[in-house]
Amino acid sequence: xxxxxxxxxxxxxxxxxxxxxxxxxxxxxxxxxxxxxxxxxxxxxxxxxxxxxxxxxxxxxxxxxxxxxxxxxxxxxxxxxxxxxxxxxxxxxxxxxxxxxxxxxxxxxx
Amino acid sequence: xxxxxxxxxxxxxxxxxxxxxxxxxxxxxxxxxxxxxxxxxxxxxxxxxxxxxxxxxxxxxxxxxxxxxxxxxxxxxxxxxxxxxxxxxxxxxxxxxxxxxxxxxxxxxxxxxxxxxxxxxxxxxxxxxxxxxxxxxxxxx
Numbered sequence: 001x002x003x004x005x006x007x008x009x010x011x012x013x014x015x016x017x018x019x020x021x022x023x024x025x026x027x028x029x030x031x032x033x034x035x036x037x038x039x040x041x042x043x044x045x046x047x048x049x050x051x052x053x054x055x056x057x058x059x060x061x062x063x064x065x066x067x068x069x070x071x072x073x074x075x076x077x078x079x080x081x082x083x084x085x086x087x088x089x090x091x092x093x094x095x096x097x098x099x100x101x102x103x104x105x106x107x108x109x110x
Numbered sequence: 111x112x113x114x115x116x117x118x119x120x121x122x123x124x125x126x127x128x129x130x131x132x133x134x135x136x137x138x139x140x141x142x143x144x145x146x147x148x149x150x151x152x153x154x155x156x157x158x159x160x161x162x163x164x165x166x167x168x169x170x171x172x173x174x175x176x177x178x179x180x181x182x183x184x185x186x187x188x189x190x191x192x193x194x195x196x197x198x199x200x201x202x203x204x205x206x207x208x209x210x211x212x213x214x215x216x217x218x219x220x221x222x223x224x225x226x227x228x229x230x231x232x233x234x235x236x237x238x239x240x241x242x243x244x245x246x247x248x249x250x251x
Contacts, residue, residue, distance in 0.1 A: 020133070023166040024126035053133070053155070055162050056225055060218035067216060084155050091228055092221055093213040 001025040003032055009108045011075070012041035016051050021058030029058065033065030037072060044069055047104045049080030054088055066098060075099070079107040116187035124169050124179040132165055132183055133158040136194070139185060143192070143250055156229035157194070157248065163222040164196040164244050172198025172242060190251040194230075195243050202242040205235035 002017035014036060021029060036044055046062065048054075062078065069076035077099040081089070089095040101107035120135060122128040140154035161183065168181050182197040208223045226233055230246040 020130060022126070022129045022133075022162050023170070024129050053158060053162075055159060055166070056219075056221035057166065059221060063216055063218050067218075084152075088225075091225070092211065097216060 001028040001032065003029075005036070011043040011045050011108065012036050012039075013045045013047060013104065013108075015047040015049075015104075019050060020053040021051055021061070022053070022055045023057040026055075026057035026061040030061040030064045033061065034068055037065075037068050037074060041074060043075035043077075045077045045079055045104065045107045047079050047107075048085060049082070049104065051085055052082055054085050059088060059092060059094060062098070063094070077101060077107050077110070079104045116185065118183075118185040120183040120185070121180050122165075122183070124181050126166065126169055128181075129162050129165055133162050136161045136185065139192075143187070145250055153248075153250075157192070160226045160230050160246050160248075161194055161196070163226050164194070164246065167222055168196050168198040168200075168244070171203065172200035187250065190249055191231075192248045192250050194246045194248070196246075197241050197243050199241045202237050203235065205233065205244075 004015040004017055006013050014032065016029070018025060033044070033046070044065065046065070066076045079101045080103050081100060086095065089098065089100070101110060116139070118135070118139070120132060122132060136157040137154040140157050141150060143153070145153055165181055165183065179199060184195040186193045205223070211217070211221050211224050226246060230248050232247045234245045236243060
C-alpha cells in the first residue's frame with residue numbers, strides 16, 4: 001500500500017495514496033497504523049482524500065488503529081472522506097466513533 | 111419467461127489481488143446498464159461493494175486447501191434484475207445465522223454480510239453438488 005507519512009503540526013499524518021482499500025491491502029494499512037503508534041506518534045491523522053472505495057476490512061483496519069491509539073491515549077482522526085467512503089461509516093454508525101474532518105487542513109487546525 | 115440480456119462468467123485465482131479486477135468489471139457493467147443517470151454511480155459502487163465482500167469471503171473462508179484454487183463469479187441480467195453469483199468450494203456457512211453487527215461493539219470484523227444485505231435486494235447462500243454459491247440480486251429498472 002502506498003502511504004505518504006509526514007509530521008505536521010506535531011502530528012503524524014498518513015496520507016493514503018490508493019483509490020481503494022479492500023481485503024488486499026487492509027492488512028498492510030493495519031500494520032502501518034500500528035507502526036506509526038509504536039514509533040511514538042503523538043497524534044495520528046489519516047488522510048483518506050484519495051480513497052474512493054473502502055470495504056469492511058478497510059473499516060476494520062481503521063478501527064484497529066483507533067483502538068490501539070485509544071489504548072495509548074493518542075489522538076486518532078480521519079480526514080477528507082469522499083461521500084461514498086463516508087456513507088460506509090454512516091451505514092455502520094462508525095461516524096459516531098471516529099473524529100472525522102472534512103479536510104486535512106481542518107484536522108490539523110482542530 | 112426470463113430474457114437473459116447479459117451473461118458474464120469470470121474465473122480468477124483465489125487471491126485478494128483480483129478484488130480490484132472483479133470490482134472494476136461490475137462497476138463498468140453498471141455503467142452500461144439502462145438506469146437513471148443520477149443513480150448509475152451509486153449502483154456501480156454498491157455492486158462493487160457487494161461483489162468485493164462476497165469474493166473476499168469466498169477467498170478467506172470458501173477456498174479449498176489448494177492455494178491454486180479459483181473463484182468463479184457469474185453476472186447475469188435477466189429482465190429487470192442483475193444476478194451476481196459467487197461460487198466457492200469450502201465448507202460453506204449458514205447465512206441465516208450471520209447476525210447483524212452490534213453497532214456498539216467496535217469489533218474489527220463482521221460487517222461484510224451486513225454490507226451485502228444493505229446494498230442488494232436479496233441474498234441467498236446454498237450448497238450444491240459442485241460447491242457453494244452466494245447469490246445476490248439487485249433490481250435494476
